[in-house]
Every structure is written in structure tokens, then in C-alpha cells.
Amino acid sequence: MNNKPLTETPEPCYYPVSSQTRYLWISLTLYVVAFIIYAAIDLYRDQPTVGLFNTHLPPTNSVYGNVLDPKPNLRIEDELRARVPPNPPIQMDRVFDRVSMRAHPNVIEHSVRLPKSKELLLGKQTNGELMLIIGEYLGEWVTFRSGVGVILEPNNPLVDVELGVILRARQ
């Protein structure tokens, strides 16, 4: 064992690695691994935040694109109720009927086009599914799909819409 006083800087020389050093490195490595796992979990955990009006989930991805505002429990009817002025209510079974909806104050027109400010497009796709098109943002399309949420889609969803109705939005 080396019992030279610790107080001065030694000349460079060879010493074997002690078992204490090995134990120290093992302990430090365990800490580093545990810390990395802890930090990664903390950084990437999907923790909802409870807002004043709604509970918000963190963004995620879907086959359609980046889901900015996930709403897995909301159907398109619920979302329409929140986004379109409440009176008179939109009846989903008749919404694409040009004749009966002609006088509805929240129906602007029956057509398939990108909605303007304070408008929404409710579209029926070729596969029969309904979707909301909210607008365009920097060359991508903002949509709402049932059970998914608000999505930023890179592909133009209008090409799959065969029937559309432009509705007045609250905001």
C-alpha cells in the first residue's frame, strides 16, 4: 500500500487499478444508466395537462400526419358541436342535403374547397368517413378526424372528399 502523504502532486508513475476503483466505476456507471433512463422517461412521457376547459394530451403521430391536439375520445359530432354556433344544431343525417339545409344559418354552401377564415369544411370521403378540414398552414392541411384529433396533414385531404359542406365556425 502506498502511504505517501496526499498533500503533494506525485511524479507520473504506474499504479495498478485497485478493486475500489472498479467498484466506484461500477457504481457510477449504474447511476449514469439510471439517470439517462429517468431523464428519457421524464422527457418523453405522455403526460396530459388539465386546462381550465379541457384535458390536453401531448402531440403524437398517426398515419395521417402529426396529431397536434389528440382527442381520442371525441367523435366528429362532438367536435362540430364545439366549433359551430349551437343554434340551430347541425343534424348529421341531413347535413349534406342541399335542399333541406339551404336555409340553415350555419351552412354557407355545399362545395368542396379549402375553408376561409371562420369557416370549416365538413367532408365525406370516398370511403364514407367524415372529416373536418379546418384550414391550411405553411403548405400543410389542418384537419380533425374522429377518434384521432387535430392533425397537421402533409397530403391534401381534399382529393379524397366527394361531398362537402362549408360551415360557419365560432372562431
Add this chain to the structure above:
Amino acid sequence: MISFNASFYNVLNHASGRYAFALLSGILNGVAFIWVGSISFIANVPLLLALMKAPRLTERIWLGALVGFFAGLHIYGIAHYGWFLLITFATYTASQMMLYGIGFHYLWRGSPPWCRLALPVVLWTLTEWIRTLGPFSMPASYVGNIALDQWLAPWLFLSPHLGGLFVSACIALIQTLVFLAIVDRRHYRPQIFVGFGIFITLGVIGLLTPPNLGSDLRSTVSVQSGLHNNRYAVAKVDPFARQEIIDTFAVLSTRAYSSLPDYVFWPETAIRSPIFDNESLMDQLFPPKNQRTTLIAGLPIRRDSKRYNAALAILQHQIKDESYKIKLVMGTEDHFTPGQVHTPLHIGSDRVGVMICLEAVYPRIGQSLAAQGAQFLLVLSNDAGFGYSPITHHMTRRAVMRALETGRWLVRVGQAGLSVIVNPRGEVQQSLDLFTPALMSGNVQLRDDQTFYVQYPNFFPQFTLAALVFLILVASNRRRKLDNA
């Protein structure tokens, strides 16, 4: 049976052991940063032992770098704003600790025992001070780690006299005493005894001189929206989410105005869509025109085609005064133009020193605002991007130091939290939890007098620089004699 000291010899004799000690120091510093502040008292001890046994300058530099880098990585929450920021911060911290290693290399050998008592204290103090200087500075301080540890209040009460840096130096003093005791407690007995005596005496002085709490009362209500940053990302593309943010502030602010407070505070960049060209929005969000409540709101604002991250004092729908964030976050706030100078907001006869988010970690900004007459301090923050990571608590503790140093009441209002009201003794009077949409009501007291630190912020750093020069002269003189002998 191998003794405790013999184990140190065995480990430190080999470079691998010294690097292990440096890593241990990095971990202890990191843990002190984000979880247990009082670990700061021993955090650098393993590094000092490793530096003492390292044979070459290059190794000492790398030992320092390892400590700084790994400690810096513990602020992992900033990775929410980009990995680049985290790596930059850790590298920056590493560069400061490299200076620590260089200083140790040139001054340890040849220094007499009394200088060895002072050396780690002086080196730490100067590296911590350097971190607060220059346009790219990113301060990290020991005192910021312990700012809410009330059992250390006697030493925290020294902050109004000589600044938080002095309290950090006290922590570095304890590190040095532990280090010297491990090295050779018999040889360094006088230094350990005197050093401990100095520490206790300083605590007694602090205990006997608690900061004054101020006089006139002002009632305040802070609006914490509880909104995560990703709500603002959604609001960029979806008017429905934009309206939800406005409704959140409208509902909470209306409740806040109903109690007729002197001030209502909003956090940093609370609402990012234009308000001032929309009278109905102003009616919805601002204090009623017939009310004397002043809203101090963090809002983006355009001036001369430039966009500023601003704090606006709004009374009767008019902007009475404004200040702009100067210390913008790299890569995140590049779309803003930095402000030029920090000045308190003048609201009637009151002067409010506003710091926006990151600015609260810079001692000189709080000092400058108090020196210009700020009667209480306000921090408008947006820590929502950090999520639930411990960095938000760390940032809050750092802001508390501005209250202690300047002897001012401080209100910190965060978009998602933490919102706190702190008195000049660093005691939290009110607080709200993270990601809770709520109001925080409480009074602040105004103070007009200026602490010694506010008047002479450079006194202690300059004293430390003088001490460094003294240590250099003594060490070089003694080394010359040793070499000649």
C-alpha cells in the same frame, strides 16, 4: 482491513480512479442542481482530491471538463427546447470547470497551507462569477441550489450585503474544509478550525441582520394559465385552440379583477395573437376601464417593424410603460429582437422591476433594476416547455436569489408555474403547483432603500480577484524557492 484514507490512496493513484472521482463530482454537482441543493457543500470534494493527485495540466483540465459537462447534463429539461441547447449548456459549464482545473494546477503546488484554504474558494467564486458575464453567459450557482433551504437562512441573509456569489463562496469554503480534512486533518488543523469558525461567524452575522421586509402594501393577483407550450403550437394552426387560450385568460383575469387588486400579472407571452387592434378582446381581457388595477402582461409586441418579447403595464386599456426581454433564448426566440436596457416600469408612483424568464438567473439584472429604484421585482416566465422536469424548480430557486440580493419582494408568475411570491428573506409566501390553471393572490411590500450589494455589486468579485493575484504571487514565489532548493 484497509482504512478509509488508504482506499483514497488506492483509487487516486491511478488515472482511472481520478476520472471516476471527477465523474462523481459531476454527479454530485448535478444532483445539487436539480434535486438536493445542500449536496453543493461536498460536490467538488472528489474533484479537488483528483486534481491534487493528477500529475499533468492536461489531465487536470479534462478532470474539470468532465465535472462541468456531467453536472450540466443534469439540466436535461432544457432538451425540451432542443438537444443543441443542452449540449451547449453542458459544454459551457465544462469550459468553466476547465478554468478551475487550470487555476488549481498553477496554484496548488507551492501554496502554503493558509493559501490552500483560500484557493478552492477563490477559484470557485471566480468561475461562478465569469459565468454571469458576457452576451453568451449562462450562470449556474451554488447559492441558487440552496435558495429555498430555510435552515441555511443565516447564510442566505448575507446576500443583500455581498451578493449570492458570497454565499456560494461560503459553500466552497465548506468544500475546502472537507477536502483538507480528508487530505491530512492533522496538518491542516489550524486552517480547518479557522475556516469553520469563519463559516459559523458569518452565519451569526446573517442571523443578526435579517433583511427588512419593506413598508407600503400592494395587493397582487397572478394568473397562471396552466397551459403547456404545445397548446400554443396548436393555436398557430387551429383558431379553436387560439380561442381556448384567450378564454382561459379571460375567465381567470375577470376573476382576478373582481377582487380589485392593485396589480394583476400575466406570464411571459401569455397571448400571442394581436389584442390591441380589437376593442372587444381588450374588454374581455384587460381590467375594466373604470378600475385602477394595472395589468402587467407578458405579450409579444411590434415596435418599428421589430417584434419584442415585452412586459406591458396596461391601465384603462392604455399601455402606460413597457420593457423588453434582452436575454433571449438561443434557437427558440430568434424571431424576437432583444431589448436594449433594463429599466423598471413606472406605474403611478410605483416602480416595478420586471425580468422575463431566463433573465431572473442573472444577478446583475435584478441588481440593476433595484439600483434604478425598482420597489419590488416581477418575473414573467414561461417554463411550460420544461414539462414536469426539475429545472422549473431550479429556475424558481434562482429567481428567489434576486429577492434576497436586492432586498425586494419578488413575484414569479409562470405560464404553467411555478408561480410564487417571495419576501426579501427568501421565504415563499404563496405558491401554485405546476400545470394548474389558477390565481395566486398575495400582497407585496415596497422597499426603496438599497442593499450594499445593489450599490456595490462588484465589490466581492473584485476582492476575490485581488485574492487571486495574492495567491499567484505567493505560490510563484514559494515555487521558485522550492525549485532553487
